[in-house]
Amino acid sequence: MENRLDDYKGIWTLGEMREGEIHAVSYELLAWGKDLADKLGVELGSIIIGHNVKDKAKELIYRGSDKVYVVDNPALKDFRADPYSKILTSLIDEYKPEIFIASATTIGRTLMPICAVKLQTGLTADCTGLDIDINERLLIQTRPAIGGNIMATIKTPTSRPQMSTVRPKSKGPLPIDESRKGEIIVKEFGGEYLATRVKRVDFLREETVGAPIQDADIIVSCGKGLKDGKNLSIINELAELLGGSVGASRKAVDLGWISYSHQVGLSGKSVSPRLYIACGISGAVQHLAGMSSAETVIAINSDPEADIFRAADFGVVGDIFEVIPLVVQRLKERIKE
Amino acid sequence: MKIVVLVKQVPATDKVKMDEETGTMIREGVEAELNPLDLYAVEEAVRIKENLGNDVEISVISMGPRMAVDAVKNAIAMGCDKGYLLSDRKFAGADTLSTAYALSIGIKKIIDEFDIILCGERATDGETGQVGPGIGAHLGLPVLTYVSKIEEIGGGKIIAHRAIEGGYEVVESPMPVLVSVVKEINEPGIPTLRGKIKAKNTEIPILTADDIGADEDRLGLKGSPTRVVKTFHPKVARKGEILSTSKDLDEAVDGLVDFLGKIEII
Numbered sequence: 277m278e279n280r281l282d283d284y285k286g287i288w289t290l291g292e293m294r295e296g297e298i299h300a301v302s303y304e305l306l307a308w309g310k311d312l313a314d315k316l317g318v319e320l321g322s323i324i325i326g327h328n329v330k331d332k333a334k335e336l337i338y339r340g341s342d343k344v345y346v347v348d349n350p351a352l353k354d355f356r357a358d359p360y361s362k363i364l365t366s367l368i369d370e371y372k373p374e375i376f377i378a379s380a381t382t383i384g385r386t387l388m389p390i391c392a393v394k395l396q397t398g399l400t401a402d403c404t405g406l407d408i409d410i411n412e413r414l415l416i417q418t419r420p421a422i423g424g425n426i427m428a429t430i431k432t433p434t435s436r437p438q439m440s441t442v443r444p445k446s447k448g449p450l451p452i453d454e455s456r457k458g459e460i461i462v463k464e465f466g467g468e469y470l471a472t473r474v475k476r477v478d479f480l481r482e483e484t485v486g487a488p489i490q491d492a493d494i495i496v497s498c499g500k501g502l503k504d505g506k507n508l509s510i511i512n513e514l515a516e517l518l519g520g521s522v523g524a525s526r527k528a529v530d531l532g533w534i535s536y537s538h539q540v541g542l543s544g545k546s547v548s549p550r551l552y553i554a555c556g557i558s559g560a561v562q563h564l565a566g567m568s569s570a571e572t573v574i575a576i577n578s579d580p581e582a583d584i585f586r587a588a589d590f591g592v593v594g595d596i597f598e599v600i601p602l603v604v605q606r607l608k609e610r611i612k613e
Numbered sequence: 614m615k616i617v618v619l620v621k622q623v624p625a626t627d628k629v630k631m632d633e634e635t636g637t638m639i640r641e642g643v644e645a646e647l648n649p650l651d652l653y654a655v656e657e658a659v660r661i662k663e664n665l666g667n668d669v670e671i672s673v674i675s676m677g678p679r680m681a682v683d684a685v686k687n688a689i690a691m692g693c694d695k696g697y698l699l700s701d702r703k704f705a706g707a708d709t710l711s712t713a714y715a716l717s718i719g720i721k722k723i724i725d726e727f728d729i730i731l732c733g734e735r736a737t738d739g740e741t742g743q744v745g746p747g748i749g750a751h752l753g754l755p756v757l758t759y760v761s762k763i764e765e766i767g768g769g770k771i772i773a774h775r776a777i778e779g780g781y782e783v784v785e786s787p788m789p790v791l792v793s794v795v796k797e798i799n800e801p802g803i804p805t806l807r808g809k810i811k812a813k814n815t816e817i818p819i820l821t822a823d824d825i826g827a828d829e830d831r832l833g834l835k836g837s838p839t840r841v842v843k844t845f846h847p848k849v850a851r852k853g854e855i856l857s858t859s860k861d862l863d864e865a866v867d868g869l870v871d872f873l874g875k876i877e878i879i
Contacts (some may be wrong), residue, residue, distance in 0.1 A: 294778070326700050357746075358757050382777040388760040389743040391709060393750035398838030399709065401741035408627035420847065422624070429843040455669050466668075473755040477772065488778040494878065518878060536761070536797035537776060542737050543650060543796045551878055573851060574869065580857065589851050590872045592865045594858030602866040610870075610879060 278554075284436040287313045290364075290378035291324035291336055292345070293355075297397050298324065300491065301379040304451035306340040308387050308406050308442060310450060312375060312415070315408040319343060323367060327353035330462065337458035340496075345371075346462045349470060355383045356472040361466050368395060375415050377406070380441035381490065388441050398432035399439040402546065403560050404446045404569050414438070417592040423542050423565035443569065444490050445548040479590050482537060486521030487513050489538060494520030494551045496565070497540055498528050499520055501556015501577060501596050507532030510600045511555060517607050523547065525557045541566035556596045559584030576600070614732035614767070616671045617720055618657045618693060619652040619732040619745070622684035647684040650733035652691075653794045655802040658731050659692035661766060670694050670723055676716055682817050690804035697723050701821040707836035709739075713747030715822075719827060720752070722825040728789045729771065734759060742793070749791035757786055759796040828840050 289309040291302040313320040321343040322336045333344040347363055364387070378384035380402040392399035405418035409431070417430045432438040439492040489495055496515040502508065508522075515522045526537040529531065540547055542562040552570035556577060557563060564587050567573065574582060575588035578595050584592045592599055624643040647655075658862070662669040673688040675681050676699040685696035699719045707715065720730065730749075735742035742758075749756035761781060762774040766788075775782040776795050804812070822832055830836060854872075856865040873879045 279839075286790070302650060346732075361750070380757050382775070385742050386746055386756065388748035389709065389752040393713060393747045396710070396838075399742055399743060399838055401709070401739075413677060416842075421740055423740075426844050427847050428841050429845075430839050431839050431842050433840060435838040474757065474784050474786040475783050479780055480774070480783065481780040488762065490778060511643060518873075536795065539796070542740075551873075551876065568847065573853075574872065576869075580855075582800075584854055585853075587851055588855075589853040591853055591855035592858060592860070592869055594856060594865055598862065599866060599869070600859060602862070603869055606866060606870045607879065 286318045286373045288321045288373040288376045291322045293326035301444045303339045304447050306452045307447045310340040333460045338452045343459045351470040354476050358472040359470050362469050365394045376437040380443045395603050399437040400430045403440045403442050418510045424568045424581030439520045449531050488524050489521050490547050491549040492521035493517050495523040495549045498551045498555050499525035499557030500527045525563050554584050614669045617727050617730045618658045618673045620675045620684050621648045621736045622677050622681040623648045623738040637714045647687045649738045652801040652851040653798050654731040654733045655688045655691050655800045685817050686812040690808040696817045698819050700819050703822040703832045708837035708839045709743035711836035713744050717751035718827045719825045726786045732793050734793050734795050745793040754791045755786045757792045760792050760794045
């Protein structure tokens with residue numbers, strides 16, 4: 277596992293393509309990367325892999341990259357672990373970044389563990405904070421574990437690159453700066469690098485209010501207090517008005533009111549939105565684990581003793597069927613004004 | 614068909630202690646359970662067996678302290694056939710790279726040819742989700758993560774749905790394959806009395822690092838490139854203003870709307 281550590285220099289981020297576009301998580305990652313690169317006084321590089329991505333590379337420069345490595349091939353249109361991991365490990369062996377980070381999305385959390393094994397280096401999952409220990413020149417990775425009961429600080433002292441996946445929404449993107457200059461380096465791969473054993477047969481889109489919860493700035497979430505799946509409309513309406521997405525507790529999913537992709541918590545997704553509104557959710561530890569890194573939490577629950585209030589920045593003790601329609605009405609009045 | 618299911622014993626989520634010196638979890642003396650997300654992998658294996666008949670053999674493999682035998686037995690009670698535990702002080706303190714290494718060596722040693730490895734999406738203690746794909750990489754297998762449905766399995770291939778952002782990706786892969794599953798895939802059954810008796814009577818071989826022929830330098834803390842340097846409790850509970858509708862409904866609603874304005878949501 278002993279690499280020659282000094283051979284490795286610079287920060288790399290993975291630019292994530294979804295359906296032909298650079299996804300916003302890539303820009304959040306660049307904000308982390310820029311911070312780390314400035315602290316170390318090194319360059320910030322990004323990789324994008326996909327099809328027709330060459331023209332999009334400059335977007336990454338506007339958001340903080342100094343260099344963008346582009347791998348563009350029709351065979352790489354959708355994320356496939358086989359070719360992506362082969363290409364990434366090859367590029368890392370060639371350019372030797374000391375730190376390589378990706379978003380903790382389904383792509384990042386699939387690709388990075390495979391790459392870490394191929395590179396025989398350390399990988400820290402789902403970080404909510406990254407920093408530099410300047411004396412040791414090491415990446416400081418902070419992440420919640422054990423249902424958010426504990427925060428752990430993790431280092432990778434003896435192998436390179438130091439790799440992490442970073443929870444989406446844990447940092448805002450840098451503003452677009454079209455005057456930024458950077459270098460775009462096109463890398464060609466062919467033959468065995470493009471081979472994949474897993475083939476995409478189909479994609480079944482799920483129509484929902486707002487973005488997938490992992491990508492949402494605002495989540496309006498429902499729990500057992502919703503009483504019936506029919507009542508989901510009040511949650512949808514509030515989410516839509518706020519430009520947010522709809523989340524749910526395990527109970528609401530298990531009762532069949534809403535699909536699993538909306539579940540927040542230990543057996544669902546961990547989310548870090550700007551605002552999380554918990555409606556009729558009691559606040560079991562397993563649920564709190566999935567939303568405690570939200571910036572602001574609002575709780576509405578009829579039980580004043582509900583644990584959710586201990587995790588909330590603002591709370592209303594009351595019936596969600598009474599409170600939410602009135603909130604919706606007030607918001608609509610404001611929009612009219 | 615030979616199925617391998619990987620399970621982990623985890624501390625019950627709300628009763629966790631840490632070793633302040635090593636920064637690793639104290640597992641002794643803490644109430645433990647089979648990782649809740651592994652139940653779905655176990656159940657899926659059992660369902661494949663139910664559908665394909667009795668020439669399917671399910672082997673459960675775990676790594677952990679000796680008490681983790683209980684997790685393996687739990688899986689057998691749910692319908693798996695055989696169970697194995699990798700247990701050795703030399704494994705202690707392993708991070709995901711080292712754990713994936715030890716398990717992949719163990720799997721190869723125990724089962725020469727298998728068709729599918731099933732595991733949960735992640736464990737509820739470490740919450741990394743890295744060991745499954747890591748094992749896939751070690752063994753050179755195609756890796757299917759976040760699988761919410763197995764549509765077809767047999768004849769050397771699998772068609773599965775992956776629950777990803779925005780929908781479901783339907784993929785086809787040759788076998789052998791590593792599949793990590795999400796909660797959506799099934800509803801785990803409760804062990805039957807017969808299952809429990811079978812689990813009680815099934816001997817679980819315990820394999821050490823030597824038994825599986827693992828390279829000691831790649832095991833445990835020594836084989837782990839990551840180091841937990843500090844653990845701390847997250848910031849104390851939020852203390853927000855709480856208004857009650859029983860006191861004044863309008864005031865509570867206005868308060869909430871004003872709060873949305875204050876945090877610049879509206």
